[in-house]
Amino acid sequence: MNGTGLIELRNVSRWYGNVVAVNDISMSLGAGITGLLGPNGAGKTTLLNMMAGFLPPSRGELTVDGRPSWRNPEVFSTLGLVPERDSVYGFLSGFDFVRSTARLHRLADPDAAAHRAIAIVDMADAQDRRIATYSKGMKQRIKVAAALVHDPAILLLDEPFNGMDPRQRLHMMDLLEQMAAQGRTILFSSHILEEVERISGTIQVIVGGRLAASGDFRAIRRLMTSRPHVFLVRSSADRELGAALLGRPAVTGVEITPRGLQVRAADFGTFTRELAGLCREGDISLREVLPSDESLESVFAYLVAS
Amino acid sequence: MTARTVTQKRTVSPVPGMLNPVVFRITLRATLGRKRAFVFILIPVLLLAITVLLRLVAKSPSWPAEFLGVFGLSVVLPLTALIIGTSALGAEIDDGTVIHLLATPVSRLSVVTSKFAAAVVLTLAFGALPEFLAGAIAKGFADRLTIGLLVGAVLASVAYNAVFVMLSVLTTRAIAVGLLYLLVWEGLLGNFVGGVRVLSVGQYSVSVANAIARNSALNAHLTTGTATVMAVLVTVAALAVAGRRLSSFALKGDAV
Numbered sequence: 001m002n003g004t005g006l007i008e009l010r011n012v013s014r015w016y017g018n019v020v021a022v023n024d025i026s027m028s029l030g031a032g033i034t035g036l037l038g039p040n041g042a043g044k045t046t047l048l049n050m051m052a053g054f055l056p057p058s059r060g061e062l063t064v065d066g067r068p069s070w071r072n073p074e075v076f077s078t079l080g081l082v083p084e085r086d087s088v089y090g091f092l093s094g095f096d097f098v099r100s101t102a103r104l105h106r107l108a109d110p111d112a113a114a115h116r117a118i119a120i121v122d123m124a125d126a127q128d129r130r131i132a133t134y135s136k137g138m139k140q141r142i143k144v145a146a147a148l149v150h151d152p153a154i155l156l157l158d159e160p161f162n163g164m165d166p167r168q169r170l171h172m173m174d175l176l177e178q179m180a181a182q183g184r185t186i187l188f189s190s191h192i193l194e195e196v197e198r199i200s201g202t203i204q205v206i207v208g209g210r211l212a213a214s215g216d217f218r219a220i221r222r223l224m225t226s227r228p229h230v231f232l233v234r235s236s237a238d239r240e241l242g243a244a245l246l247g248r249p250a251v252t253g254v255e256i257t258p259r260g261l262q263v264r265a266a267d268f269g270t271f272t273r274e275l276a277g278l279c280r281e282g283d284i285s286l287r288e289v290l291p292s293d294e295s296l297e298s299v300f301a302y303l304v305a306s
Numbered sequence: 307m308t309a310r311t312v313t314q315k316r317t318v319s320p321v322p323g324m325l326n327p328v329v330f331r332i333t334l335r336a337t338l339g340r341k342r343a344f345v346f347i348l349i350p351v352l353l354l355a356i357t358v359l360l361r362l363v364a365k366s367p368s369w370p371a372e373f374l375g376v377f378g379l380s381v382v383l384p385l386t387a388l389i390i391g392t393s394a395l396g397a398e399i400d401d402g403t404v405i406h407l408l409a410t411p412v413s414r415l416s417v418v419t420s421k422f423a424a425a426v427v428l429t430l431a432f433g434a435l436p437e438f439l440a441g442a443i444a445k446g447f448a449d450r451l452t453i454g455l456l457v458g459a460v461l462a463s464v465a466y467n468a469v470f471v472m473l474s475v476l477t478t479r480a481i482a483v484g485l486l487y488l489l490v491w492e493g494l495l496g497n498f499v500g501g502v503r504v505l506s507v508g509q510y511s512v513s514v515a516n517a518i519a520r521n522s523a524l525n526a527h528l529t530t531g532t533a534t535v536m537a538v539l540v541t542v543a544a545l546a547v548a549g550r551r552l553s554s555f556a557l558k559g560d561a562v
Contacts (some may be wrong), residue, residue: 016558046558052409054557071553073411081409087402089332091339097406103328104410146406 003065003078005031005153007051007184012060014046016153023209024060029187033180033201035187035217043209044189045084051187052081064154077105080147084158086139090132094123094142097131098149105150112227117145121175137168144175155179157188161195174200228252229268234260234288235279244278260288326412326420333424337393346389346428350436353382357440368394371446371523374455378437379515379524380508383462383487386433387425391470392480394425395548399474399555408555415549418471422545425467434459451519458515465507465537468544475551503527510537 007029014022022043042103049055050228051063053069053076062068069075089097102110118127121141126134131142140160148154157176161169177200180186191198196203196217203220209272213220235241242261243256250271253264265271272289279286320339337343395418398404402412403540407417437459441452469487473480488508494503496509509526513533516526 049557054408054555056554056556073408073414076409077411081405083402083405083409085402087404088406089336089403091335092332100328100332101406101410104326104407104412106411147409256459 001151001153001183003153005183006063006065007154007185007187008063008098009051010061012047012050012057012062014043014050014055020051020209025206025209025211026060027184027204027211027214031109031180031183031185032174033186035196035201035203036187036198036206037193037196037203038189038191038206038212040191042191042206044191044232045158047206048081048156048187048189048211051166052076052079052156061166069126076152077150078152079154079156080150080152082140082143082147082155082157082160084162085094086136088131088139088143091130093130094118094134094138094145095127097142098127098145101146102149107150111257113149113151114145117143117149120148120179121145122171136163137165137172140164140168140172144172144229146184148179152184155187157186159187159190161190161192162175169195170198229265229271230292231265231271232257232260232288232290232292233263233275233286236285237282240282241278241284244282245275248274248278250274262292324416324419325423326416329412329417329420330405330424332407333394333398333421333429333479336398337424337428339388340393340397341392342389342397346386346432349382349386350432353378353436353440354443357443361443361485367409368521368523371439371451371519371521374437374440374444374451375512375515375519375521375524378440378514379455379458379462380492383429383433383437383459383511384466384492384508387429387463387466388427388470388481388484388488390432391425391467392474392484394421394428394467394474395471396474396478396480400478405557413549414552414555415545418545418548418552422467422548423473425471426463429463430460436462451521454515454517454519454521454524457518458511458513460506461514461534461537462507462511465510465541468541468548469507472544472548475548475555500527504532504536505540507537507540509533510540 009025009027012022013020025047036047038044046055050057050067051064053072056070064075065078067075072170092100095114095118099114102113107113118124121144123138123141123145126138131139134142143162144157144160160172164172170205176188180201199217201217202215203217204211205220233241238256238261242256245251245263246254250265250267252266253261255262275286275289313352357373360373395404408414434456438452438456441449441455445451470480470484473483477483491502492506492508496506509528510533512524513526513528516524517530
């Protein structure tokens with residue numbers, strides 16, 4: 001493998017005119033898998049572009065393998081980038097595309113390198129077809145193969161799961177895990193929490209250009225599930241159910257609205273278990289339970305506040 | 307799937323890369339595969355068709371120099387170079403495919419020069435060669451005018467493409483800016499202001515053509531020396547600027 005795989009950011013900011021896209025972020029990434037998580041417009045792409053040398057930081061210091069990446073295409077000898085945009089040379093076959101990339105890296109045996117990279121992403125069957133005929137998931141995988149062809153220590157992927165179906169997503173996730181297990185630094189961005197559920201590594205949550213939370217995924221996951229949830233509950237006897245719910249420690253508030261009960265729960269898991277029990281005891285039939293604040297923004301906003 | 311890690315060795319290129327064959331080939335295929343390729347394939351067909359027609363019906367003996375010198379060298383060739391030159395790099399910057407070339411250790415200057423070389427080859431094929439053939443239809447292959455047109459067209463293919471490749475890196479509206487340059491700078495100001503001619507690629511090509519053809523209908527205003535030296539200077543300077551700017555090629559994030 002080429003390079004040490006170390007990415008370091010010290011107080012990195014980036015602004016466009018008056019708009020601050022990335023605000024004073026420091027992090028250090030090494031071998032293993034890291035998810036860069038945040039809503040759209042949070043600054044994830046800006047951050048990845050700066051790491052890959054496609055944007056200079058406005059302030060702060062950013063190094064890849066100890067070298068700044070801006071105006072230094074040599075970083076690509078140890079770094080592979082999978083851009084978010086789906087634009088690839090559609091007239092090339094998958095194999096030609098990956099082999100061309102191997103040649104651009106001046107590898108001694110481009111054919112062998114291309115075969116190896118294509119095997120890693122499991123695209124050997126489709127490698128002779130033109131890329132224009134590929135599905136979204138296949139394009140994504142051939143882009144990964146091209147980014148991997150020179151065996152880099154660092155792989156940056158911008159929204160790699162976008163447009164993939166669940167099966168392709170699992171496959172890509174396994175692939176990233178494997179590469180991380182080989183000692184590579186894998187950094188991928190995503191704006192969908194569920195996408196990173198199975199990840200074993202660490203998470204960096206970015207909201208509004210700031211690092212909102214970082215660390216082990218399970219810890220962040222706990223933060224996310226134990227945050228207060230608001231549900232809309234409709235039943236055959238809203239008032240009775242409301243009174244009973246208020247007696248429970250997992251419930252912090254109940255409001256009677258024309259559309260049903262608005263219940264504020266401190267603990268998501270306990271609340272959902274107790275709700276069913278209460279209904280059974282009181283012989284109340286439950287008509288509807290709707291989470292009313294599951295938007296990503298509310299989840300991320302909670303993480304920022306905590 | 308393999309868990310084995312193979313360390314890839316790098317070879318040292320014998321010519322440390324002004325012309326990258328991979329970039330060159332991909333650019334040729336990409337440029338020929340775009341829809342706008344129809345335009346630069348159609349233009350030489352029209353040029354040849356009109357030349358044949360004129361050959362059959364034109365009475366004035368000076369029509370070859372007037373038509374092929376003025377229309378061919380000053381209109382058809384610049385437009386062909388404009389479409390090809392802005393397509394070679396500009397179109398790839400627009401649609402984002404260029405990132406796959408830039409996310410490699412290849413020097414940005416050699417990306418520029420390789421794309422420029424591909425654009426020149428295509429402009430020679432779809433601009434200079436038809437101009438030469440048209441000259442041959444009008445006056446025969448060995449005629450001074452035919453040779454002059456060919457040399458002028460080759461020089462124009464080189465210098466125009468350097469300028470248009472540079473514009474592709476400098477602005478996202480390279481075609482519009484290129485058209486303004488051709489129409490306003492070369493077409494309009496060039497006729498009134500002498501100094502402008504020294505900075506007009508069109509004048510370099512017509513002047514060099516005239517040095518061989520010696521035909522007053524060619525409307526040449528520069529000496530051969532000035533035209534040649536300036537053409538070389540403009541080409542080198544434009545490529546250097548393009549290489550510098552591509553080294554600072556920036557992608558914006560989704561925040562804006």
